[in-house]
Amino acid sequence: MPDFLLYAQHGWADHNYKISCLGQTLATPDALVVAPNLGWWNTWWKIAPLIQTVETIAIANFEQYPHTPIRIVGHSMGGLIWLEILNRYPQWWKNVHSLVLVGSPVGGSKLAKILDPLAIAIGADLAINRMAIAEKIAFHIKTLSIAGDINGISDGTVTIASTQFSHGKFKVLKGINHPRLKNHSLVARAILDFWAEL
Incomplete structure (x- = not known):
């Protein structure tokens, strides 16, 4: 039986290598790191099938380890995927030790609207404001949101303001851009410090 399940989810225009490395850094020797690779190309289209993929894996793991604590770390869109999943399964909340959103545009991504103005692909999904979902979840689950800051406004991709919401803890890491946040x-230090406080 693992100490805990650690879900480490990559985001848009990415694959799982670096977020998996972060997961391994955070894990204890007896933890099980689950870092689904959604496929770089797949992340450019719609979020629904990506949510379905991660949800299917999580359901299988929940059935196998129904009493094992769950820790979740999602980078960028990976955090949004987990917000959607947790919103669907409030019965899982009691098993979730913590949720960490790393550079996740919870309030919606302005860049997504610019890159996909016709909302044909992933832009419409990334532009959605999920603040209400995040606040509801953070009221019940210990939640940390980490933002990068390279210019006082954003990490170069996601604005600092879009990562902030009520009921969760918030940490800004200066000088770290969006891609570097994933690993x-x-x-890692911020997450470990957060866990040590719980």
Whole structure:
């Protein structure tokens, strides 16, 4: 039986290698790291099938380890995927030790609207404001939101403001851009410090 299940989910225009490395850094020797690779190309289209893929894996793991604590770390869109899943399964909340959103555009991504103005692909999904969902979940689950800051406004991709919401803890890491957030030593340190407080 694992100490805990650690879900480490990559985001848009990415694959799972670096977020998996972050997961391994955070895990104990007896933890099980689950870092689904959604496929770089797949992340450009719609979020629904990506949510379905992660949800299917989570359901299978929940059935196999129904009493094992769950820790979740999602980078960028990976955090949004987990917000959607947790919103669907409030019965899982009692098993979730913590949720960490790393550079996740919870309030909606302005860049997504620019890149996909006709909302043909992933842009419409990334532009959705999920603040109400995040606040509801953070009221029940210990939640940390980490933002990068390279210019006082954003990490170069996601605005700092879009990562902030009520009931969760918030941490800004200066000098770290969006891609580096997925596997940076300061991100790992912030997560470990957060866990140590719980």
